[in-house]
Amino acid sequence: ETGVTQSPTHLIKTRGQQVTLRCSSQSGHNTVSWYQQALGQGPQFIFQYYREEENGRGNFPPRFSGLQFPNYSSELNVNALELDDSALYLCASSPPGTELDTQYFGPGTRLTVL
Amino acid sequence: KQEVTQIPAALSVPEGENLVLNCSFTDSAIYNLQWFRQDPGKGLTSLLLIQSSQREQTSGRLNASLDKSSGRSTLYIAASQPGDSATYLCAVVTGNQFYFGTGTSLTVIP
Numbered sequence: 001e002t003g004v005t006q007s008p009t010h011l012i013k014t015r016g017q018q019v020t021l022r023c024s025s026q027s028g029h030n031t032v033s034w035y036q037q038a039l040g041q042g043p044q045f046i047f048q049y050y051r052e053e054e055n056g057r058g059n060f061p062p063r064f065s066g067l068q069f070p071n072y073s074s075e076l077n078v079n080a081l082e083l084d085d086s087a088l089y090l091c092a093s094s095p096p097g098t099e100l101d102t103q104y105f106g107p108g109t110r111l112t113v114l
Numbered sequence: 115k116q117e118v119t120q121i122p123a124a125l126s127v128p129e130g131e132n133l134v135l136n137c138s139f140t141d142s143a144i145y146n147l148q149w150f151r152q153d154p155g156k157g158l159t160s161l162l163l164i165q166s167s168q169r170e171q172t173s174g175r176l177n178a179s180l181d182k183s184s185g186r187s188t189l190y191i192a193a194s195q196p197g198d199s200a201t202y203l204c205a206v207v208t209g210n211q212f213y214f215g216t217g218t219s220l221t222v223i224p
Contacts, residue, residue, distance in 0.1 A: 004157070033212070042118070042203055042214030043158070056210045090157055100145050100207050105157035 004093050004106035012112045013081050021076045021109045025093030031055070032074040033103060034066060035090040043090055049074055050099065078111075086113045116141045116208045120215035127194055128223050135189040135218045137204035142182050145207040149178050149189050152201045152217070161202075162189070194222045 005024045013019050025032050031050045035043035045058035049068035063079040072093070078085055088110050092103035117140045127133055137147070146165050150158040162171045162178040164187070170179040177190040187204055201217040 035212075035214075040216070042205075042216045043212075045211050045213070048210070058211065088155075092158075100210065101163060103158075103160070103212070105159070107157045108155075110155070 004091060004104050006089075006091055006106040006109050008109060009107070010110045010112075012114065014114050015081055015083060017081050017113075018077065018079045019081060019111060021078075021089050021091075021111070023074045023076070023091035023093075023106060025072045025074065025091075026095075026104050029093035029095050029104070030072050031094040031096075031099040032068055032072065033092045033094070033099075034074070034076050035092070036060075036085075037088040037090060037108070038084075039087070046076070048099070081113045083113050086111060116144075116206060116211075116213040118204060118206060118213050118215035120202075120204060120218050122218060123216065124219040124221075126221040126223060129194060129196060131194050131222075132190070132192050133194055133220070135191070135202050135204075135220070137187040137189070137215055139185045139187075139206050139213070141208055142185050143208060144182065147178075147180050147187050147204060147206045149176075149187075150203045150205060152203060154201075158203065191220075194220075196222045196224050198222050 033048040034046040037043040047057040048055045052068045068074045088108040090108045092105045121136045149161045164180045175192040203217045205214045
């Protein structure tokens with residue numbers, strides 16, 4: 001059984017560009033959550049997807065958007081990148097019925113905005 | 115809005131010491147509390163989960179307690195080892211969201 005994987009590992013973009021980050025959830029997991037972790041900070045909840053629908057959102061602007069696909073993999077899209085978007089982006093998947101208890105985290109994508 | 119604070123921000127101890135990490139939260143209406151470990155540049159690994167109706171959980175050398183009424187949790191690590199060096203994060207679930215603290219960076223010196 002493979003764990004949660006994320007791609008790419010690292011990414012460098014410039015201000016104003018758009019970026020797409022990808023997450024493959026663990027087999028059988030139907031809930032995916034995305035977090036932003038700035039350097040020296042704890043993860044901040046961006047949003048959660050359950051069976052292809054957004055199922056909760058943190059305090060992030062609309063330029064942060066997401067998708068979940070029928071195979072439960074997910075994308076995080078960020079438009080009009082800003083310098084403050086530089087962070088480690090983590091996704092986490094949860095088995096059915098456990099999304100408030102159990103999250104398996106991927107290794108993250110390190111995004112640098114210049 | 116739920117706010118989670120962790121003290122201290124960093125801690126350095128010699129191998130073999132017992133230590134306590136602290137976590138406090140402002141809204142006592144939590145569903146559960148978890149302690150995670152994060153190694154540099156890596157994702158998070160869950161260590162202990164305490165449901166809101168529980169007072170403590172134990173796993174090996176780790177013991178976590180929860181006092182919901184006072185908004186506090188502690189993580190006790192017994193007989194620390196160099197392999198315990200990492201950042202330790204606590205998180206509470208309120209509503210349907212996880213709220214994380216800023217973490218305690220632990221260094222165990224051989």
